[in-house]
Amino acid sequence: MLPDPSDKREDASASSPYIRRRRREGFGPGAYLLFTAIMFASSVRVPVKDTLTVIWAAIMKKPIPPIRASSIILSVRLPRVICVALTGASLSIAGAAMQGLLKNPLADGSTLGVSSGAALGAALAIAFEITIPWLPFAGTMVMSMAFAFLSLILILSLAYRLDYSLSTSTIILIGVIYSMFINSVLSLVITFAGDHLKSITYWTMGSLAGSSYKNALVLLGAMVICGSLILFHARELNAFAIGEDNARHIGVNVRRVKLTIMITVSVLIGVCVSIGGTIAFVGLVTPHMVRMITGPNHKRILPASLFGGATFLMLADLAARILFNPRELPIGVVTSFIGALLFVNIFYQTRRGK
Amino acid sequence: MAMLEARDLTVRYGERAVVDGVSFTLEEGRWLMLIGPNGAGKSTIVNAVAQSAPYTGEVFFRGENVRRYRPTELARNIGILSQNHSVGYSFTVEEVVRLGRYSYAPGIFSRHSDADEESVERALELTGLTPLMEQSVLTLSGGELQRTFLAQLLAQNPKLLILDEPTNHLDLVYQKQVFALISEWLREPGRAVISVVHDLSLARAYGTDALLLSGGRPVYCGPIEGAFAPETLNEVYSMDVGEWMRRMLGQWR
Structure with a gap:
């Protein structure tokens, strides 16, 4: 039975669509406030005041106050918190974009196996000491981006061949199989890695404990470029979220948008994995929670996922x-x-809805 | 110049030709009915013209090959209503209808114009969806969902409507309304309609031209009256269609 729409009808006549739209946009600043609060909260083990003075002094280029913890705050804790926030934001917007593109609330770098692919790329780069001629430190990063993109192409083309409508279970099944395959190859690489064993094992764990400012800068660059590219495609993602055929019918350049989103998502996941290893499910959890508050419109989901992901x-x-x-x-x-x-919860709900 | 012209349209899935060498032309102000049994290739023709299925042969819209149109340009000229709709997320009816205006302002910075607001409002009104505009599409019945996508199509305001079973999921009241709505829409100059219908009475009542298909091949193409010659119909459907229709209608006397 359909719910009785009579009460909604009155509401619709009382307020014009313009007013309704404006009311929903308070979410962005709200998430930002939470973000700032968490910045301080995550430093609680040092008195909040000391933390603030040290950071303020560092920003203003004043002499660092002689507090015992100042070097911990500046060279360990601050870069780590920044990297964590940026990784969370990047993985979340990438997840939100994929969930829209594939019309699938369970799509995410980790469930599709893209993160595993990226980790394999990074592991290969470490094990065989692959470097880029002018940017020696970028070897692992480029390899993990390339492997993320190849994984995405491989998984999607296989999924399209098997089931054109890309149903939830098909994609997840392929993602699981692909992850298993990649992990077996990863184990093989580790077996032959020898001296590099320790640093590769680090990748499979997922940790941002050793982050540096250089890492933060790379993450920020990737997030700004790819994040804005994704944000610019909010309307197209809405169309894809309704259906790819419908998107084509209303005039969306389906091929171009799909390729753009896939590349940006791969770059984001590749960068995050090469810095922090595979941190699973962030891109699944955040957009799901955000969607419960903002509704399915990507104009709101995408920016809210950036802040929500950092917070989460x-x-x-x-x-x-x-x-x-x-x-x-x-x-x-x-x-x-x-x-x-949460995965089980979403899967349960989508299956029961059928 | 013909509005739409298809030349030797062929669609293959593997070795099998689902549509085999179909040609037709459509003039302004005409309503072409695609008629034929299940699997005759009616929907595949729609998909090919919509550029959703790979085809050989050519399709021209106002003398220009449709392959050359940019996606937004094509959407402003040719609008398509698919046969099946599935929605995954809880968009509101209004959000779905509003997306029909995408091709008029595809950029992220382009603003909604008054024309956008007006056509969305009008489309909701014409399809009787104004009371439901705030409702999530996940809670709609099949008929309401069909009307939502019809409203999106009307908001898109194309010159040529291609409707794949437009009265699918609709009860009698809305069947009548939708056909009345489309024939009203067709009255403005510079417009034409192609639709796939199974109801032969509806086809006969509203169509001006017919393309009769069987096994992917054209059996008849021309004015609608000619499509109802008993021998042709009986051959296409392999049954006595006239006898069956008379018996069905006879019950109402």
């Missing part, structure tokens, strides 16, 4: 650090734990 991953990082203090969990463990539960 910072909270996860905080939990990873303080839950079993002084022992620290890898951040991927926390996100996987939350993500897996």
Whole structure:
């Protein structure tokens, strides 16, 4: 039975569409405030005032106050928090974009196997010491981007051949099989890695503990460029979220948009994986929670996912650090734990809806 | 110049030709009915003209090959209503209809014009969806969903409508309304309609031209009256169509 729309009808006549639209846009600033609050909250083990003075002094290029923890704050904690926020934002907007493009609320770098592919690329680069001539440090990054893109192409073309409508279960099944395959190849690479064994194992765990400012800068660059490219395609993603054929019928350049989104998503995932390893399910959890608040329109989901993702991953990082203090969990463990539960929930709901 | 012209249209899925060498022309102000049994290739013709299915042969819109049109340009000229609709996320009816205006302002910075607002409002009104405009498309019935996509199509305001079973999922009241709506729409100069219909009475009542298909091959192409010659119809459907229709209608006397 259909719900009775009579009460909604009155509401619709009372307010024009313009007013309704404006009311929903308060979400962006709200997420931003939360973001700032978390920035401070994640430094709680040093008095908040000390943290603020040290950061302020560093920003204003004044002499650093003689607080014991100042070097911890500036060279360990701050770059880590920044990297965590940027990784969370990047993975979340990438997830939101894929969920729109594929019309599938379970699509994400980790569920599709794109992250595994990127990790394999990074591992190969480390094991065989692949470098780019002018940018020696970019070898792992470029390799993981390339492998992320190849994985995405491979998974999607296989999915299209098997099931043109790209139903939820087909994509997930292919993602799982692909991840298993890639992980077996990864184990093979590790077996032959020898001296590099330790640094490769680090990739499979997912941790941002050793982040530097250089990493933060790369993440920021990738997020600004790819993030804005994705934001510019909000309307096209809405059309894809309704259906690819419908998108074509209303005049969306389906091929071009699909390619653009796939490349930007691969770059984002590649950069994140090469810096922080595979942090699973972030791109699944954030857009899902955001969608519950903003509704399915990508003009709101995408920016909200940026802030929401940063917030979520910072909270996860905080939990990873303080839950079993002084022992620290890898951040991927926390996100996987939350993500897996949510995954089951979404899958259950979408299957029951049929 | 003909509005739409298809020359030797052929669509193959693997070895099998689903549509085999179909040619037709459509003038302004005409309503072409694609008629034929299931699997005759009616929807495939629609998909080919919509550029959703790979085809050989050529399709010309106002003398220009449709392959050369940019996607937004094509959408402003040819609008398509598919046979099946599935929606995954809880967009509102209004959001779906509003997307019909995409081709008029595809950029992220382009603003909604008054014309956009007006055509969205009018499309919602014509399809009787104004009371439902705030409702999530996931909660709609099949008929309401069909009308939502019809409203999106009207908001898109193309010159040529291609409708794949427009009265699919619709009850009698809306069947009548939709056909009345489209024939009203067709009255303005510079417009034409192609539709796939299974109801032969509807085809006969509203169509001006007919393309009768069987197994992907054209059996008849011309004015609508000619398509209802008993021998042709009986051959295409392999049954006595006239006898069956009379028996069905006879019940109402």
